[in-house]
Amino acid sequence: MAEATVMERMPASSKPVVASASAAAASGSRIGFEDVSVTYGSLTVLHSFTLTVNPGEIVALIGPSGSGKTTALRAVAGFVKPSSGRILIGDRDVTYLAPYDRKIGMVVQNYALFPHMRVDENVAFGLRAHGAAEDVIRKRVPECLAMVGMAAYGKRYPRELSGGQQQRVAIARALAPRPQVLLLDEPLSALDAQIRRSMLDELAKLHRDLPNLTVLYVTHDQTEALTLANHIGIMRDGRLQAFGGAQSLFRHPPNRFAAEFLGRANLLPASDLQPGEGDRAHVRFGGTVLSARNHHRLPKGSDCLVCVRPHDFRFTRTATEPNSIGGTVVSVQWQGDVHNITFEAGGQTVRMTSTPMASPPAIGEAIAVHFDPDEVTLVPEDARHG
Amino acid sequence: MAEAAIAGPAPRTAPQSLWVVPPLLVLAVLFLYPLALIARASLGEEAPSFAAFEQVLKSGQFIDGLYHTVVIAISATAGCLVLGFILALVIAFVPFPGARLASRLIDTVIALPTFLVTLAFTFIYGSAGIINETLMHVLGLELPPINFLYSQWGVILAEVTVYTPFVMRPLLATFSLIDQAQIEVASSLGARPARIVRRIILPAALPALVAGGSLCLLLTVNEFGIVLFIGAKDVITLPLLIYSKAIQEFDYTTACVIAVVNVVLSLGLYTLYRIVVAHFGGKSAGVV
Ligand SMILES: Nc1ncnc2c1ncn2[C@@H]1O[C@H](COP(=O)(O)OP(=O)(O)O)[C@@H](O)[C@H]1O
Ligand SMILES: [Mg+2]
Numbered sequence: 238m239a240e241a242t243v244m245e246r247m248p249a250s251s252k253p254v255v256a257s258a259s260a261a262a263a264s265g266s267r268i269g270f271e272d273v274s275v276t277y278g279s280l281t282v283l284h285s286f287t288l289t290v291n292p293g294e295i296v297a298l299i300g301p302s303g304s305g306k307t308t309a310l311r312a313v314a315g316f317v318k319p320s321s322g323r324i325l326i327g328d329r330d331v332t333y334l335a336p337y338d339r340k341i342g343m344v345v346q347n348y349a350l351f352p353h354m355r356v357d358e359n360v361a362f363g364l365r366a367h368g369a370a371e372d373v374i375r376k377r378v379p380e381c382l383a384m385v386g387m388a389a390y391g392k393r394y395p396r397e398l399s400g401g402q403q404q405r406v407a408i409a410r411a412l413a414p415r416p417q418v419l420l421l422d423e424p425l426s427a428l429d430a431q432i433r434r435s436m437l438d439e440l441a442k443l444h445r446d447l448p449n450l451t452v453l454y455v456t457h458d459q460t461e462a463l464t465l466a467n468h469i470g471i472m473r474d475g476r477l478q479a480f481g482g483a484q485s486l487f488r489h490p491p492n493r494f495a496a497e498f499l500g501r502a503n504l505l506p507a508s509d510l511q512p513g514e515g516d517r518a519h520v521r522f523g524g525t526v527l528s529a530r531n532h533h534r535l536p537k538g539s540d541c542l543v544c545v546r547p548h549d550f551r552f553t554r555t556a557t558e559p560n561s562i563g564g565t566v567v568s569v570q571w572q573g574d575v576h577n578i579t580f581e582a583g584g585q586t587v588r589m590t591s592t593p594m595a596s597p598p599a600i601g602e603a604i605a606v607h608f609d610p611d612e613v614t615l616v617p618e619d620a621r622h623g
Numbered sequence: 624m625a626e627a628a629i630a631g632p633a634p635r636t637a638p639q640s641l642w643v644v645p646p647l648l649v650l651a652v653l654f655l656y657p658l659a660l661i662a663r664a665s666l667g668e669e670a671p672s673f674a675a676f677e678q679v680l681k682s683g684q685f686i687d688g689l690y691h692t693v694v695i696a697i698s699a700t701a702g703c704l705v706l707g708f709i710l711a712l713v714i715a716f717v718p719f720p721g722a723r724l725a726s727r728l729i730d731t732v733i734a735l736p737t738f739l740v741t742l743a744f745t746f747i748y749g750s751a752g753i754i755n756e757t758l759m760h761v762l763g764l765e766l767p768p769i770n771f772l773y774s775q776w777g778v779i780l781a782e783v784t785v786y787t788p789f790v791m792r793p794l795l796a797t798f799s800l801i802d803q804a805q806i807e808v809a810s811s812l813g814a815r816p817a818r819i820v821r822r823i824i825l826p827a828a829l830p831a832l833v834a835g836g837s838l839c840l841l842l843t844v845n846e847f848g849i850v851l852f853i854g855a856k857d858v859i860t861l862p863l864l865i866y867s868k869a870i871q872e873f874d875y876t877t878a879c880v881i882a883v884v885n886v887v888l889s890l891g892l893y894t895l896y897r898i899v900v901a902h903f904g905g906k907s908a909g910v911v
Pocket of ligand 1: 277280282300301302303304305306307308309
């Protein structure tokens with residue numbers, strides 16, 4: 238994730254988030270959004286959206302339902318016309334290009350296989366549309382089916398396949414004409430949890446086999462985004478809220494929304510920030526002083542949020558140890574491999590997860606927890622969205 | 624609830640199958656009996672014989688009528704299919720304001736009596752219609768320059784106008800079921816609109832086209848009002864021939880012979896229609 242460092246820092250001002258990644262690979266095409274706005278009637282569903290997916294990279298767009306992820310993807314595919322701004326694929330401005338001239342691959346949630354064509358005909362469709370020779374088709378179709386592990390299913394009809402198999406065929410169909418750019422819109426959402434996990438592994442492997450393929454991956458599932466993506470863009474209400482390397486975005490979310498959406502962080506309201514040694518800073522939370530990383534260089538004396546992931550808390554003997562807080566247990570939930578514990582501290586409801594305990598604390602019991610200051614980041618309080 | 628389910632339905636006083644009797648009775652009185660009368664009449668007034676059949680089926684009038692009926696029905700159906708497919712395609716897939724209104728309008732046309740369109744045609748294309756009047760006035764002609772209405776073509780055009788909605792309705796129903804994502808994916812794979820119509824939309828529309836086309840064929844074979852209203856002298860179809868034999872010439876035997884042929888033709892077409900619909904099975908369910 239070394240290439241991620243350039244865009245970790247997110248502006249805390251009211252300026253829209255602008256994402257761009259650093260390296261440019263020798264081959265493959267980038268996808269570029271330049272200040273793209275999309276409106277439906279009087280409703281603006283994409284606001285000055287700027288983002289670059291570098292050649293050969295996977296960028297995941299995540300965000301709640303209705304945040305404009307699909308709209309952004311469809312703008313690249315050519316099915317929504319931006320009211321302003323430009324879309325680039327490679328060095329080509331495709332903003333006004335018809336979808337069939339954009340040379341992209343697209344995979345959608347419900348597979349959208351052509352029902353009256355056999356699997357091999359589905360995969361051959363794009364090749365035929367591009368006027369490929371018959372012997373090329375005969376060679377490429379089995380290749381693509383083999384790539385997704387569906388070599389044996391060429392003569393079947395889509396209705397004779399399971400959901401996971403249909404999605405594999407949809408991926409093979411999208412890749413058959415060898416597009417530079419692949420657009421995936423919630424490709425795993427219609428699959429059940431177990432198949433989703435194995436498909437996730439396979440998508441990762443597929444990208445290792447096709448390192449020049451540039452992928453825009455839309456999902457509402459943070460696991461998919463964190464597993465696959467080099468960079469993640471977090472969207473809300475048609476705006477890019479945050480953009481960064483997957484790990485750095487997770488560890489140092491630039492704002493409240495990013496912290497909550499990616500990994501359900503606890504955000505403890507703190508005040509009176511005092512810089513310490515290195516990027517360490519100390520803040521007041523309730524009656525105690527907590528230390529954390531001031532990754533975003535928040536100014537001295539400011540109010541902020543302490544972003545603690547549920548798994549960053551450890552039990553401790555007393556609340557007087559450094560970096561510890563005391564609380565009262567509200568709920569305890571056993572989930573097999575973890576215990577989920579909710580407690581109240583300083584007027585906040587805080588979630589923590591721990592490895593399974595033989596004797597978990599009882600509801601109403603007073604507990605003390607602490608966290609490693611190097612694992613926890615201070616996040617600016619976001620003034621724009623309450 | 625559980626008890627009720629175990630107890631099952633209450634015992635009936637009459638077997639379920641008795642319900643079939645009233646509809647059968649109605650069918651017999653209103654349909655089968657008259658049909659039998661016609662069939663009987665076609666076999667002559669005294670001892671039943673096929674003499675009348677032989678005579679009628681060989682007559683130039685009948686052959687001419689059969690020829691016109693078949694040519695008009697097939698041409699009109701083909702016209703309906705082509706026009707209906709194109710119009711339905713535009714209404715369903717080309718976003719334009721008023722697409723919804725247009726499809727409502729089509730339903731309205733289905734509700735109108737068939738001769739109304741023919742009457743309107745006479746006003747527009749007839750020898751004293753708007754177009755001819757204007758042309759005669761502008762060009763200073765003695766005779767109306769446009770005469771296609773009083774020919775086979777006039778009948779075909781009128782039938783196409785009247786029956787195209789019967790093709791469009793199942794087509795629009797089918798088109799609304801086509802997943803928009805399929806069309807978009809096809810487009811992203813490099814398919815231009817013509818290819819999408821040919822390879823995605825047309826195969827999906829096939830059951831609706833076959834069903835709508837068979838219905839059109841059935842309706843146009845039996846069409847009477849339009850042919851009568853157009854009133855082209857040498858365009859006599861079987862239904863018109865039956866009318867003129869029975870009502871104008873009081874030649875009931877001949878009329879009944881032709882009627883029997885017409886019924887056989889219709890039932891044959893209907894059987895074909897059912898076979899085709901059954902062949903497409905569940906795919907066309909609810910559409911036709
Ligand atoms: N064709 C459309 N007409 C009007 N509004 C639309 C249309 N498509 C999407 N929207 C609106 O745009 C917003 C963003 O939608 P979308 O991009 O599908 O969100 P997401 O994929 O993140 O769930 C939503 O509020 C949605 O209602
Ligand atoms: Mg979506």
